[in-house]
């Protein structure tokens with residue numbers, strides 16, 4: 001069992017998995033993770049995140065493809081020989097063992113003696129800031145504390161890869177932020193290659209070096225948080241990561257870097273062709289984020305009627321109905337006297353910049 | 365352990381609701397038991413002289429003690445066989461698809477759907493001198509003379525184990541089903557092999573079920589009058605038959621009563637050992 005702490009790379013090579021029931025859970029996934037990276041697997045419920053994680057851990061044998069950790073193809077190795085640490089969504093602490101025994105469980109399985117085990121468990125509990133809990137049982141701990149113990153238990157075997165399945169889902173907002181910082185800190189210290197499964201995009205964007213966005217079992221995009229947020233490659237990514245207005249339109253002219261689109265809402269705008277080549281006359285869906293729309297005074301842009309204005313702390317969100325009857329949201333920073341607009345007020349809207357509108361070929 | 369008195373209001377129902385059952389128990393359980401105790405405290409069959417003579421007789425009589433001993437031993441053997449055979453079935457049940465689960469549960473429950481008498485006679489057919497086992501072994505040439513299976517301890521244990529198996533398997537299935545399947549995976553990902561996982565995680569967590577199953581099987585096995593007597597025949601004597609003989613054949617009611625009381629206490633002692641173990645292991649399965 002090679003277990004150099006931290007730094008082993010992980011390659012998911014064309015992995016496809018079909019459950020015996022016939023459900024195609026993941027399809028042709030390719031990920032190339034460098035040693036020491038934090039990767040977030042982001043996607044809506046049921047898109048195959050847990051399945052992919054369980055394949056990497058070795059609990060499920062994939063139908064096709066390979067998993068490579070470091071230089072080894074691990075497909076033939078059972079989970080107990082992969083040196084992959086996993087933190088389950090429900091923590092899965094052993095309810096009959098004390099915290100210290102839980103953390104030391106992996107070491108016991110490796111035949112390490114009791115005294116060393118206890119010392120190591122204590123060291124790890126200090127690392128996750130729970131030094132005084134060693135003798136308690138899991139159910140005597142709060143959810144957040146159990147979470148830390150599960151993390152310590154996974155780290156105890158000095159895994160080369162750490163997998164976290166929705167680790168923060170059960171925590172309240174403040175605790176969640178604490179734990180996110182905590183895990184990021186531990187990860188920096190140990191340099192363990194880490195995969196975090198989440199359906200919370202803020203979590204993915206804030207924690208990960210790179211984000212893999214999954215949709216319906218397929219890898220939609222794999223890139224840095226700013227790639228995924230600012231330069232989405234598919235309509236799915238654009239709408240799933242952050243919120244986005246979807247405006248249908250027709251391509252008037254297009255080259256590789258810019259497309260002129262006539263929106264159904266009644267304006268010609270310049271947009272970035274995001275999902276491949278656009279053909280003249282073809283229908284497209286243009287995505288513009290609410291914060292990338294602005295009110296304009298002149299006759300540029302498209303017209304709309306304000307429905308409702310919601311002051312949301314630092315921003316004000318206006319709901320505007322456009323000429324073609326669809327609704328768009330506009331988010332304005334709240335500076336000085338930015339105020340709620342009258343319901344029914346006629347306004348004109350335009351994107352802040354051409355690069356901030358993404359045009360995708362319409363699928364229909 | 366102090367529960368706030370206020371919390372009682374929410375769940376307090378009139379004790380009167382339990383009255384019918386209480387009355388039933390009073391007349392048909394407590395009263396006969398008291399009568400039994402009263403009878404057992406007489407030294408003569410006519411019930412005229414008070415005394416502990418019957419108890420002294422039992423406790424100083426090697427034959428009576430040996431009957432008690434072999435009955436308690438029989439219970440232990442049946443329980444052990446049921447546990448060893450029942451655990452894998454229960455374990456399997458939790459790991460197969462829903463269709464196979466239905467099949468398994470049907471097989472487990474089937475014994476409960478036929479009368480004990482019928483099942484016991486089936487065992488006589490199987491174990492007898494000209495029975496299925498002997499006939500098969502002889503025709504295969506494995507043995508020349510029939511094996512003695514019926515009227516042996518072995519035969520009684522096997523038949524009783526089959527008859528009482530559901531009492532072991534059902535609590536085990538429940539207990540194993542309550543274990544989070546992620547614990548298996550967690551154990552495995554931490555480097556433990558399947559045997560280690562079984563002994564360190566699955567077995568300790570299923571202990572409440574093991575103890576419930578053992579208690580039920582044990583109590584049922586030692587009191588199983590029909591199976592014990594039919595398969596055991598004349599040569600093997602266990603407590604239920606012993607006390608039946610004393611009461612019915614010999615009309616020695618005070619001695620029969622004393623046997624019942626002693627048997628009852630012995631069973632209670634064994635069962636309370638099981639439940640104490642159960643309470644000690646509660647830290648495991650619960651929550």
Ligand SMILES: Nc1ncnc2c1ncn2[C@@H]1O[C@H](COP(=O)(O)OP(=O)(O)OP(=O)(O)O)[C@@H](O)[C@H]1O
Pocket residue numbers: 019020021023024025043044045046047048049050051052199
């Ligand atoms: N054991 C199974 N047998 C058959 N199909 C399954 C099984 N487990 C999951 N699936 C299916 O595979 C797909 C992916 O499931 P998976 O659990 O990987 O989703 P997920 O992305 O983790 O979702 P969530 O965010 O809700 O946890 C789903 O459509 C699910 O119904």
Ligand SMILES: [Mg+2]
Pocket residue numbers: 049050051
């Ligand atoms: Mg999941």
